[in-house]
Amino acid sequence: MLRVENLHVFYGAIHALQGVSFHVEKGEIVTLIGANGAGKSTTLRTLSGILRPRDGSIALNGQELTTMPAEKIVKLGMSHVPEGRRIFAPLTVKENIMMGAYTRSDPAEIQTTLARAYKSFPRLKERESQYGGTLSGGEQQMLAMARALMSQPSLLLLDEPSMGLSPILVEEIFKIIVEINKQGTTILLVEQNAQMALSISNRAYVLETGSIVLSGDAKEIASNPDVKKAYLGI
Amino acid sequence: MPASTVNTKAAPRPAARRGPPLAWVGWVFLILLALVTVIYIGSKAWSNPILFLQNFLDGLKLGFVYALIALGYTMVYGIVKLINFAHGDVFMVGAFTSFYAVSRFNLHQWPLALFPGINPGLSIVIGSLTVVLLSMGVCVILAVTIERVAYKPLRDAPRIAALITAIGVSFFLEFFGALPFVFSGRFIPYKSPFPTTAWYIQDGIHPIVSGTASPDNTISFSNIFLIIAAASILVQILLQFIVKRTKVGIAMRAASYDKSTARLMGINVDQIISFTFAIGAAFAGLGGVLYAVAYSSIWTQLGILPGLKAFVAAVLGGIGSIPGAFVGALIMGQAESLTMSYISTPMRDAVAFTILIIVLLVKPTGLFGEPAQEKA
Numbered sequence: 001m002l003r004v005e006n007l008h009v010f011y012g013a014i015h016a017l018q019g020v021s022f023h024v025e026k027g028e029i030v031t032l033i034g035a036n037g038a039g040k041s042t043t044l045r046t047l048s049g050i051l052r053p054r055d056g057s058i059a060l061n062g063q064e065l066t067t068m069p070a071e072k073i074v075k076l077g078m079s080h081v082p083e084g085r086r087i088f089a090p091l092t093v094k095e096n097i098m099m100g101a102y103t104r105s106d107p108a109e110i111q112t113t114l115a116r117a118y119k120s121f122p123r124l125k126e127r128e129s130q131y132g133g134t135l136s137g138g139e140q141q142m143l144a145m146a147r148a149l150m151s152q153p154s155l156l157l158l159d160e161p162s163m164g165l166s167p168i169l170v171e172e173i174f175k176i177i178v179e180i181n182k183q184g185t186t187i188l189l190v191e192q193n194a195q196m197a198l199s200i201s202n203r204a205y206v207l208e209t210g211s212i213v214l215s216g217d218a219k220e221i222a223s224n225p226d227v228k229k230a231y232l233g234i
Numbered sequence: 235m236p237a238s239t240v241n242t243k244a245a246p247r248p249a250a251r252r253g254p255p256l257a258w259v260g261w262v263f264l265i266l267l268a269l270v271t272v273i274y275i276g277s278k279a280w281s282n283p284i285l286f287l288q289n290f291l292d293g294l295k296l297g298f299v300y301a302l303i304a305l306g307y308t309m310v311y312g313i314v315k316l317i318n319f320a321h322g323d324v325f326m327v328g329a330f331t332s333f334y335a336v337s338r339f340n341l342h343q344w345p346l347a348l349f350p351g352i353n354p355g356l357s358i359v360i361g362s363l364t365v366v367l368l369s370m371g372v373c374v375i376l377a378v379t380i381e382r383v384a385y386k387p388l389r390d391a392p393r394i395a396a397l398i399t400a401i402g403v404s405f406f407l408e409f410f411g412a413l414p415f416v417f418s419g420r421f422i423p424y425k426s427p428f429p430t431t432a433w434y435i436q437d438g439i440h441p442i443v444s445g446t447a448s449p450d451n452t453i454s455f456s457n458i459f460l461i462i463a464a465a466s467i468l469v470q471i472l473l474q475f476i477v478k479r480t481k482v483g484i485a486m487r488a489a490s491y492d493k494s495t496a497r498l499m500g501i502n503v504d505q506i507i508s509f510t511f512a513i514g515a516a517f518a519g520l521g522g523v524l525y526a527v528a529y530s531s532i533w534t535q536l537g538i539l540p541g542l543k544a545f546v547a548a549v550l551g552g553i554g555s556i557p558g559a560f561v562g563a564l565i566m567g568q569a570e571s572l573t574m575s576y577i578s579t580p581m582r583d584a585v586a587f588t589i590l591i592i593v594l595l596v597k598p599t600g601l602f603g604e605p606a607q608e609k610a
């Protein structure tokens with residue numbers, strides 16, 4: 001479904017991604033783990049078109065996205081929940097969610113998706129007319145996910161959904177991720193909370209200073225001694 | 235480290251949010267000034283309430299025009315964080331467009347010319363609206379072009395670069411317009427597309443016979459005042475509707491807050507920015523026509539002072555805030571009108587900048603402004 005080849009991304013002189021290649025197949029949950037600063041967010045931002053790669057290629061369902069602007073990529077079925085959630089604080093919860101449906105035009109279909117989002121995240125329905133900025137961290141994460149799902153993506157990119165949340169909330173968020181995946185959305189997950197991420201994933205890649213150093217079955221990766229030492233704190 | 239993301243929480247914050255270091259000087263000055271002003275104007279108003287009310291109406295008229303300009307400043311600032319100094323000159327181009335449409339092409343009489351049987355009153359209304367719409371359209375095209383050519387290439391450059399460019403564009407419009415084969419640098423008498431009617435109030439409302447003065451000690455107003463007030467209030471309501479209720483308006487607010495996340499929603503931020511410039515310019519164009527009608531003479535630098543005052547109004551209201559711009563503009567109109575009447579006419583411009591200095595000293599975020607909390 002998603003094929004990434006030899007991606008090179010720079011911030012000025014900083015060579016943040018140094019030839020990253022990986023793929024995600026339909027229906028999978030794939031995790032990208034790596035230390036702070038490894039280039040995980042950079043990878044996702046390049047996929048969704050916020051950053052331009054200097055070299056390499058990105059294809060979604062065979063369609064080339066490498067130089068496509070972000071606002072067009074959403075229409076092709078890729079949706080990105082950015083790191084730090086990036087809720088529109090001065091917009092209400094409902095306005096935030098509706099912005100997720102910006103590229104869609106049929107009001108009836110949008111209402112159906114909205115109803116489904118409220119069913120998955122009932123707390124958002126209660127807070128519908130509250131400003132996004134007044135939500136708690138967990139609620140903001142749910143809002144960010146609900147918003148991203150409003151474009152009905154076939155591939156959902158999640159950047160550190162567990163960041164800054166209590167263990168109970170992390171548990172809840174991961175349950176929702178599994179649920180979203182079961183309903184047919186393919187997921188590319190980026191996490192520092194490697195243990196949790198690996199436990200729900202099919203496959204995983206380990207990113208170190210801009211390069212993929214290890215890849216394989218999630219269980220395999222979780223039992224790799226180097227990974228255990230570096231990312232699982234065992 | 236990505237400067238804007240992970241670390242925001244850990245970054246050391248300045249203690250409590252306080253005003254600038256010398257804010258108390260401003261406060262003391264402000265309170266003294268307010269006291270003196272209130273006592274002085276209060277005593278004048280007490281001794282001649284009719285004159286005071288007349289000044290109030292004149293101030294409203296100015297304020298409503300400033301509001302039309304200030305909206306463009308505040309919306310553009312909200313989305314691209316640029317003080318668009320060329321905005322006052324777009325306003326000027328609006329006035330000149332209507333001048334040419336009326337004086338050279340008699341556009342305001344087209345309904346009567348095409349359909350000789352039409353009611354002359356209706357012809358004037360439709361003709362005048364056509365002139366206004368044309369001026370608004372010209373301003374929209376001009377402002378969107380300026381944005382594309384001069385500001386867009388600098389969007390990722392330091393902000394000061396775009397600011398200096400805006401000042402450059404402003405000078406360009408003023409001095410290009412002043413060329414003899416463009417608008418010329420002279421004052422030009424303005425011909426209104428519709429006739430002026432005035433009334434005075436004295437035990438009821440009575441029309442003023444044209445060519446005569448209103449009786450002493452009465453309040454008078456004209457259809458121009460009513461049109462300006464109605465237009466300004468309607469625009470305000472329309473804009474609130476756009477920003478709160480329409481998809482493009484909500485996208486405008488989203489993009490003002492966080493452009494890259496807006497793009498992740500599929501919002502074409504370039505289009506939204508153009509749209510913002512377009513709305514601001516349309517209102518400035520409307521304001522330009524009404525201003526020319528009300529003050530009956532135009533020249534290429536007529537946008538400078540109203541532009542600056544509208545800018546002060548936007549800062550006073552809290553730049554980025556739409557209701558703030560409206561309230562700020564009404565205050566500026568009153569300040570100017572009362573100054574002219576009770577202090578001295580030449581002080582009318584000085585008072586605007588005194589207000590700017592006080593606001594920047596005491597509450598830089600203005601009346602309705604949020605403390606700056608920018609994202610990406």
Ligand SMILES: Nc1ncnc2c1ncn2[C@@H]1O[C@H](COP(=O)(O)OP(=O)(O)O)[C@@H](O)[C@H]1O
Nearest residue numbers: 011014016035036037038039040041042235236
């Ligand atoms: N906006 C930026 N400007 C300059 N360098 C950046 C920027 N964002 C990230 N980087 C650098 O790129 C590298 C990868 O960052 P990032 O993708 O955010 O890592 P991760 O998400 O894995 O923590 C880091 O070295 C970081 O310092």
Ligand SMILES: [Mg+2]
Nearest residue numbers: 040041042083
């Ligand atoms: Mg990151």
